[in-house]
Amino acid sequence: MPDTTPATLRLATRHDFARPLVLILGDQLSHDLASLKQAPADSVIAFCEVEEEGRYVPHHPHKIAMMLAAMRHHAQELRECGWQVHESRLEDPDNLQRLTGEAERLAALYQCDGVLVTRPGEWRLLDDFLARREAGSVRWEVLEDTRFFTTPAAFAGWAEGRKQLRMEYFYREQRRDTDLLMEGSEPAGGKFNHDHDNREPIPDDFHAPPPPVHAHHADATTREVLTLVAARFGEQASDEERHFGSLENFNWAVTRAQARSDLAHFLDHCLADFGRYQDAIEDSDPFLFHSRLSAALNIGLLSPQEVCSAVDTAWRRGEVPINSAEGFIRQILGWREYVRGIYWTRMPGYKRENRLEASRNLPEFFWTGDSGMRCLDQAIASTREHAYAHHIRRLMVTGNFALLCGVKPEALCDWYLAVYVDACEWVELPNTLGMVLHADGGLMGSKPYCASGKYIDRMSNHCARCQYSPKKVTGPHACPFNSLYWHFIERHREALSRNPRMSLVYGSWRRMKDDKREALLQQADAFLARLDSAADYGSDAHRAGYYAAPSSLTTDKESS
Secondary structure, X not given: OOOOOOOOOOOEOOOOOOOOEEEOOOOOOOOOOHHHHOOOOOOEEEEEOOHHHHHOOOOOHHHHHHHHHHHHHXXXXXXXXXXXXXXXXXXXXXXXXXXXXXXXXXXXXXXXXXXXXXXXXXXXXXXXXXXXXXXXXXXXXXEOOOOOOOOHHHHHXXXXXXXXXXXXXXXXXXXXXHOOOEEOOEEHHHOOOOHHHOOOOOOOOOOOOOOOOOXXXXXXXXHHHHHHHHHHOOOOOOOOOOOOOOOOOOOOOOOHHHHHHHHHHHHHHOHHHHHHHOOOEEOOEOOOOOOOOHHHHHHOOOOHHHHHHHHHHHHHOOOOOHHHHHHHHHHHHHHHHHHHHHHHHHOOHHHHOOOOXXXXXXXXXXXXXXXXXXXXXXXXXHHHHHOOOOHHHHHHHHHHHHHHHOEOHHHHHHHHHHHOOOOOHHHHHHHHHHHHOOOOOOOOOOOOOOOOHHHHHHHEOOHHHOOOEOOOOOOOOEOHHHHHHHHHHHHOHHXXXXXXXXXXXXXXXXXXXXXXXXXXXXXXXHHHHHHOOHHHOOOHHHHOOOOOOOHHHHOOOOOO
């Protein structure tokens, strides 16, 4: 096996195949893909739908349906452009149901002199492709993915010699390099970051625009995929094969035209209010002013350059305020590029990080949504129904809960990878392991993103309808977040108390009366004991097999 550590890994920028089989993955549905742009005219373009990729974690049916429908539409587009295209359909009897095996079978079938592929979005696939390059019976070549603002090699150059890899500094350089939201050499509005203006809760009289609606019912290709996914992974599948999630509300872009329509909808109806309300949570609306463009970006239907350029243009025309434009561009030009750099320069060891030594299994109510905590259950219900929850629900509700309870990083990372439609590992893993769980020892975040029930009460209207009160810290109706927060603070006192950004918190903890501290710790201990008891969480229907949680996501397993 070749040395594929980040320090030595350099992917090709060119190939020498005469007639390759060009393997296009489900997150590479772009006409600007490096392998497609370099493909000779008589190449065979291959799309391989395989069972292995649908089940290595139990992906939400929305995610599987979106990707398969988008792949089939993109394959047809390429045919219309004159390419010879082969589609290995999931239901084909001769499909080997393994990605590398199926690609090599097709290369032999079409007498191609090798398999050409662009860098995938997961280390496990890249590692597999590079292994085949060295030991396979068919030649493989892996090209660098040029569809991002930066490359892993460029990020590694930026990170070299830095003790802390703070996104803010990376983001400022990206702004200067791209000229996005810049006025000459100065940032628009006089500063690079307008996050201070983006923390407003939703007002009582707000009206969010409805999300865009796609006419999937008029599209035979998408209808065919929805039927297939429902039978194999969805409501019609057997208990053993059924994945968490319903297809009933499927409403994701599966063509570039639909994705561009979603972008226009966001610019016209959401972007102006996105900034100030981006951290807010609303009991009745899972989408608010968020764009819902991340899935289309991550599978290639939109490019990050065109999305950021469109937002920059809207600001320059005076159509949106600077805090909204900057807050959105920071998510793509800043965070999206930054976490990709972290992923590719730190894998494969990054996935095994667990600096806080978290050891608790994922609670079963992450699948059933019956914890009794309204904020948590609403986030899980949105995830089940839409394969979606916006970033604050992920970070400060489900993620905050997992952090405070000490859930194992691999368990939560695999859950996020499974249940969200936009979850590709390169973007999901650093966000979950680094930002949500602080498991990388502060590489990404200068302090843990943890909070008590007061934060959720301030940024949402969940608490008014919850059986627990954020104003109570002990007793049967006290919000569990309150005691869990202080339990976390005490549990990790040795590791975190020397962090300057945690000094005020630990000062408050030290000044608290002994009996109050003890009551908080006992309250949290009792909650965690109930959490660990299988008899006290999870519904009977769930234990009978409905939306069964895979054992790999709920029980001890070796980190991969």
